Amino acid sequence: MMSLTPSRGCLLDLPWEDILVPHILCHLPLQQLLSLQRVSKSFQSLIQLYLANMRCFDSSQIGPAIPRAAFVSLLKDNEVLQKLALQNCSDWLTDRELLPVIGQNHHLHQIQLKGCAQLSRHALVAISLSCPNLRQLSLAHCEWVDSLSLRSLADHCKALEAVDLTACRQLKDEAICYLVQKCSRLKSLSLAVNANVGDVAVEEIAKCCPELEHLDLTGCLRVKNDSIRVLAEYCPKLRSLKVKHCHNVAESSLSILRSRGVELDVEPPLQRALVLLQDVVGFAPFINLQI
Numbered sequence: 001m002m003s004l005t006p007s008r009g010c011l012l013d014l015p016w017e018d019i020l021v022p023h024i025l026c027h028l029p030l031q032q033l034l035s036l037q038r039v040s041k042s043f044q045s046l047i048q049l050y051l052a053n054m055r056c057f058d059s060s061q062i063g064p065a066i067p068r069a070a071f072v073s074l075l076k077d078n079e080v081l082q083k084l085a086l087q088n089c090s091d092w093l094t095d096r097e098l099l100p101v102i103g104q105n106h107h108l109h110q111i112q113l114k115g116c117a118q119l120s121r122h123a124l125v126a127i128s129l130s131c132p133n134l135r136q137l138s139l140a141h142c143e144w145v146d147s148l149s150l151r152s153l154a155d156h157c158k159a160l161e162a163v164d165l166t167a168c169r170q171l172k173d174e175a176i177c178y179l180v181q182k183c184s185r186l187k188s189l190s191l192a193v194n195a196n197v198g199d200v201a202v203e204e205i206a207k208c209c210p211e212l213e214h215l216d217l218t219g220c221l222r223v224k225n226d227s228i229r230v231l232a233e234y235c236p237k238l239r240s241l242k243v244k245h246c247h248n249v250a251e252s253s254l255s256i257l258r259s260r261g262v263e264l265d266v267e268p269p270l271q272r273a274l275v276l277l278q279d280v281v282g283f284a285p286f287i288n289l290q291i
Contacts, residue, residue, distance in 0.1 A: 012042050016049060025050045030061040034074075052077040058085040068092050072100070081105040087114040087138070094118045102126045109133050114140040114164070124149035128156040135159060140166035140190070147175035154182035162188035166216070169194055176201035180208040190216035192242065198222030206234040216242040218265070228253035238262050 014020050025033060025047075033051075037044045051074055059066055066089070075081070084101070086093055093116050102108070102123070108131045113119065121144055127134065128149075134157045139145050145168040153160075160183045165171060176197060180186060186209045191197045197220045205212065206227070212235045217223050223246045231238065232253070240263040243249045251269050258264060 012046065016046055017053075020046060021050050021053055030058070031063075034062070048077070051075070053080060054078055055080060056083040056085075057081060058083075059089055060085065060087070065091055068094075068097055071097055075101050079104050080107060082107055083110040084108055085110075085112040086116060087112050088116070090115055090117040092118075095120050095122050098123055099126050102130050106130055107133065110136040112136075112138045113142060114138045116142060117144070120144050121146050121149035125152045128152040132156060133159060136162040138164040139168060140164045141168075143167065143169055146170045147172070147178075150175050151178055154179045158183055159185060161185055164188075164190045165194070166190045167193040169196065172196040173198055173200040173204075177204040180205050184208050185211060187211050188214040191220060192216045192218035195219070195221045199224055199227035202227035203230045206231040210235065211237060213237050213239045215240070217246055218242045219245045221245070221247060224248040225250055225253035229256065232256040232260075240264075 011020070014024075028036075033047050037047045057075060057078075059071075071092075078101075081101070084105070086098070098116075098119060099122070103126060108127075111127060111131070111134065113123070119142065124139070124145060127137070129152070137153075137157075137160065145165065147170065150165075150171060163179070163183075163186065165176075171191075171194060173196070176191065177200065180189075181204070186205075189205065189209070189212065191201070197217070199222070202217065202220075202223055203226075205215065207230070215231070215235075215238065220243075223243070225248070228241075228243070228249055231241070238257065238260075241254075241257060242265045243254070244265045254264055254266065255268075258268070
C-alpha cells in the first residue's frame with residue numbers, strides 16, 4: 001500500500017537564492033547565522049552564499065570584539081553591501097581590514113565608523129574613491145580625519161545627505177566650507193565638540209545647504225549670534241539646532257528660530273531662570289513654567 005504519511009522535506013531543499021537567502025536568512029541575527037555554519041558543510045555553503053549577497057553588515061549584531069581574521073572572512077566575497085556599520089570597533093579595526101571591503105563595494109550608501117580610532121586618513125580617501133553614491137557617513141570621534149581627506153570626500157561624494165563630524169578636531173572652518181560648497185544636498189550635519197569651528201563655517205553652511213534640517217554645533221565655542229542669524233535667513237527647512245555650550249550664542253539670535261518652531265536644545269532665559277528658582281526654593285505651584 002502507498003504510505004499516506006507526508007514526507008518531511010529538509011530546510012536546505014528549498015531554493016537557496018530565491019527563498020532561503022532573500023526571505024528566510026535575512027530575518028536571523030548575524031550571530032545565529034554564524035552559528036549555523038557549524039551544523040554541516042551544506043549549511044556552511046548556504047551561509048557563505050548569504051554573506052556574499054548581504055546588503056547590510058552591522059558589527060553590533062556580533063559584538064565589538066570581532067577577530068580581525070573573522071571580519072575579513074565574513075565579507076571577502078561580498079560586493080553588494082549598501083550599509084556598513086562598524087561603530088566603536090577601535091580595538092581591532094584598522095585600514096588593513098577595512099580598505100579591502102571598501103574597495104570591492106561600490107554600492108555603499110551608508111557607512112558608520114563612529115569611534116574607530118585606529119583608522120587613518122587613507123580610510124576616508126578610499127571611501128571617497130569607491131563610494132560615489134554615499135548618502136550617510138558617521139566619523140564621530142575619528143580624530144584622524146583631516147582637511148585633505150575631507151576634501152577628497154567632498155570632491156567625490158556629492159550626494160551626501162548626512163555627515164557626522166563630531167569631535168573631528170583637526171577640521172577648521174576652511175575644510176567645512178569646502179565640504180558644504182561641494183555637498184549642497186546636506187540635510188544633517190554635526191560639527192559638535194570642535195572649538196575650531198566658527199562663524200565662517202556656519203555662514204557658509206547656511207548659504208550652501210538650503211535643504212538643511214539638522215545642525216549640531218554643541219561646544220563650538222567660536223560660533224556667535226551673527227552666524228545663527230544667517231542660518232535662520234538661509235535655511236527655511238531647519239528643524240533642529242543644537243548650540244548647548246556655545247557661550248557666545250544668545251537668545252537674541254535664537255528667538256528667530258524658536259518662533260518658527262525649530263527645536264533648540266537650550267531653553268529661553270526666562271524659562272531657565274524659573275527652573276533655577278524652583279531648584280532653589282523648592283516646589284512652587286504658583287510659578288507658571290509655560291510663560
